[in-house]
Amino acid sequence: MSSTRVLVLNSGSSSVKYQLLDMRDRGRLAVGLVERIGEETSRLRHTPLHSGGETRESAGPVPDHEAALKAVSAELAKDGLGLDSPELAAIGHRVVHGGKRFTEPTVIDDTVLAEIERLIPVAPLHNPANLTGIRTAQALRPDLPQVAVFDTAFHTTMPESAARYAIDVRTADEHRIRRYGFHGTSHAYVSRATAELLGRAPEEVNVIVLHLGNGASASAVRGGKCVETSMGLTPLEGLVMGTRSGDLDPAVIFHLVRVGGMSMDEIDTLLNKRSGLTGLCGDNDMREIRRRVDEGDERARLAFDIYIHRLKKYIGAYYAVLGRVDAVVFTAGVGENAAPVREAAIADLETLGLAVDAELNAVRSDEARLISPADSRVAVAVVPTDEELEIATQTYALVGRDRGAGSERVGE
Numbered sequence: 001m002s003s004t005r006v007l008v009l010n011s012g013s014s015s016v017k018y019q020l021l022d023m024r025d026r027g028r029l030a031v032g033l034v035e036r037i038g039e040e041t042s043r044l045r046h047t048p049l050h051s052g053g054e055t056r057e058s059a060g061p062v063p064d065h066e067a068a069l070k071a072v073s074a075e076l077a078k079d080g081l082g083l084d085s086p087e088l089a090a091i092g093h094r095v096v097h098g099g100k101r102f103t104e105p106t107v108i109d110d111t112v113l114a115e116i117e118r119l120i121p122v123a124p125l126h127n128p129a130n131l132t133g134i135r136t137a138q139a140l141r142p143d144l145p146q147v148a149v150f151d152t153a154f155h156t157t158m159p160e161s162a163a164r165y166a167i168d169v170r171t172a173d174e175h176r177i178r179r180y181g182f183h184g185t186s187h188a189y190v191s192r193a194t195a196e197l198l199g200r201a202p203e204e205v206n207v208i209v210l211h212l213g214n215g216a217s218a219s220a221v222r223g224g225k226c227v228e229t230s231m232g233l234t235p236l237e238g239l240v241m242g243t244r245s246g247d248l249d250p251a252v253i254f255h256l257v258r259v260g261g262m263s264m265d266e267i268d269t270l271l272n273k274r275s276g277l278t279g280l281c282g283d284n285d286m287r288e289i290r291r292r293v294d295e296g297d298e299r300a301r302l303a304f305d306i307y308i309h310r311l312k313k314y315i316g317a318y319y320a321v322l323g324r325v326d327a328v329v330f331t332a333g334v335g336e337n338a339a340p341v342r343e344a345a346i347a348d349l350e351t352l353g354l355a356v357d358a359e360l361n362a363v364r365s366d367e368a369r370l371i372s373p374a375d376s377r378v379a380v381a382v383v384p385t386d387e388e389l390e391i392a393t394q395t396y397a398l399v400g401r402d403r404g405a406g407s408e409r410v411g412e
């Protein structure tokens with residue numbers, strides 16, 4: 001029997017998203033999500049697509065990522081898709097921080113694990129969850145290749161002028177302080193899919209990608225290569241996010257220590273978990289914020305305005321970086337679903353050739369689509385991201401290459 005299936009695990013700080021795909025047709029056999037890991041109210045949602053089966057939901061505490069993965073494994077087994085299947089070729093993992101070293105998908109061994117662990121201080125919300133996902137999967141299937149696909153990889157093409165902070169070079173080099181960028185798998189997939197939507201080759205088009213999920217980042221992609229992105233050493237820099245502040249005068253931190261008497265850990269928590277939309281108005285979900293705005297809630301209105309103001313600044317900046325822009329594209333939970341965010345971010349940018357058609361913008365769809373008027377100089381688009389498909393594709397390509405032609409024949 002040939003092994004053509006890939007399980008993809010996207011372990012976030014408090015969730016695990018997963019997909020099982022058959023790489024012969026890149027079809028999804030099962031998809032699911034474990035949310036609110038570590039809380040009393042954890043929830044698992046599993047859909048066995050291969051059998052057209054109903055979505056199954058279960059609630060109850062899932063204490064950590066190891067327990068989450070075991071629960072996922074049990075759900076898959078119920079559909080005969082368990083991790084023990086000989087049809088499984090590999091497990092692909094999203095790993096958020098790969099530092100400077102990992103520019104390509106990588107088969108995980110002890111050295112790779114050690115490097116992901118070394119990078120925990122610069123991705124404290126993400127790399128520990130990624131590591132637990134990998135270790136638990138290794139324990140369940142020690143014989144199977146596990147592949148890491150790094151969020152940072154796509155951004156390694158950024159020129160030094162964009163990647164370096166203007167601080168003392170020796171200090172920066174000693175501590176490997178530079179801008180790495182994140183969500184790269186999404187930026188790569190979406191920029192390519194945008195070129196396809198425009199009917200042009202990726203090498204020909206310049207795109208500004210706005211990945212607006214819970215974490216949010218923008219990138220400027222010239223001819224298929226990233227030249228600038230908004231996240232930096234860590235996923236804290238840049239846009240206003242669900243719970244993260246994004247850009248900030250670094251002196252705010254000195255002030256909070258010296259005048260506010262706060263510890264570094266308290267400030268870390270403040271900026272990563274109690275800031276952004278949550279910090280501004282108490283909610284991080286854009287649906288809830290829009291509902292409150294529509295009811296006339298002033299705090300929610302200000303939070304929304306600050307979110308949009310930052311987004312607009314980045315659109316303008318990346319327009320200038322690229323010089324010529326073919327498309328501005330919205331993706332991820334907010335970008336794909338929140339029409340008011342798209343409308344407000346593009347409003348009053350006609351002089352840049354940017355506009356949104358209200359009717360097209362109001363359409364709800366899972367398809368990649370244009371939302372700019374037909375005569376627009378620059379396309380504005382919504383392109384759903386698919387990090388899991390991209391990770392599966394990269395994982396399968398790598399494992400197929402590594403196994404070589406000979407091993408395929410064994411046992412067939």
Ligand SMILES: Nc1ncnc2c1ncn2[C@@H]1O[C@H](COP(=O)(O)OP(=O)(O)O)[C@@H](O)[C@H]1O
Pocket residue numbers: 012212213214215242284285286287332333334337338
């Ligand atoms: N219909 C919707 N309208 C507005 N915002 C939405 C909608 N659906 C999802 N979102 C937003 O998308 C966010 C999650 O995006 P997602 O890309 O899944 O994030 P992550 O991968 O970081 O968990 C939610 O916090 C919510 O704000």
Ligand SMILES: CC(=O)OP(=O)(O)O
Pocket residue numbers: 012096126151182183213214215216235
């Ligand atoms: C890197 C990052 O911010 O990821 P996420 O949006 O999944 O939190």
Ligand SMILES: [Mg+2]
Pocket residue numbers: 213214332
């Ligand atoms: Mg995401």
